Amino acid sequence: MSNTKASPLLESPVAPCCPPFSERPLTAEESVRTATMFKALGDPVRLRLFSMVASHEGGEACVCDISDVGVSQPTVSHHLKKLKEAGLLTSERRGTWVYYRVEPSVVAAMGQLLTPKG
């Protein structure tokens, strides 16, 4: 369970989910899948953990580096699991510590959705 691939929620995580919001409305199915990603970033603790990983040097961060967010360590683990299930983070165990890194394609897909009309 500590392997890199642990997100069965997204069938093809690399493919851009949908065109920008300004182009066409989402279908019911698309909205369910996409809302999962936005919901994952809809919690202050998760959002902060995600930004910590994203901005950490080397693009990855050990749990021990980002555990200081004001909640208990089990709660941190819980939120990291949620982010992993949403496809936004991947984890890898190297010896004692577990390292998390962002999934660039998924983040790019979210950013593409918010692209203005142009």
Next chain:
Amino acid sequence: MSNTKASPLLESPVAPCCPPFSERPLTAEESVRTATMFKALGDPVRLRLFSMVASHEGGEACVCDISDVGVSQPTVSHHLKKLKEAGLLTSERRGTWVYYRVEPSVVAAMGQLLTPKG
């Protein structure tokens, strides 16, 4: 309550909230404010309503045009209120119908957060 400005949550909705996630981690306060916006899009129904408004011709949509999302009308109204409180939508009553339109600056700020390293 049907005026265009109805979002006291964001002090300066135009100013970009924060630098991209890849630059520096969010502070506790920033994460709370930003998570509100992501959480607003974290529900399938809201996400679909938002995409319907964003993709509608003229950049605005009447409630009657977007009410067909599979939930009751009070629920639609509830979700539109949430989106308005998050600063993502604005509403205006013109005669019989109420029109919603997206707040481009807030959406752009969210997209900027997801901008990759470049």
Next chain:
DNA sequence: CAGTTGATTCGACGTGTGTCAACATAGACG
């Protein structure tokens, strides 16, 4: 092997959220 530290899982609790039915409000139209 025992012991220590890091990280996840389990069980439980309180709060928040999505949903609806029923009611209330706003404007149009006769």
Next chain:
DNA sequence: CGTCTATGTTGACACACGTCGAATCAACTG
């Protein structure tokens, strides 16, 4: 003024979610 249509609000309910303490698993160290 009365009535009809279009939105929004209220109250209530079930469920999900965030949080923690305790227990469990994993890897390094003596």
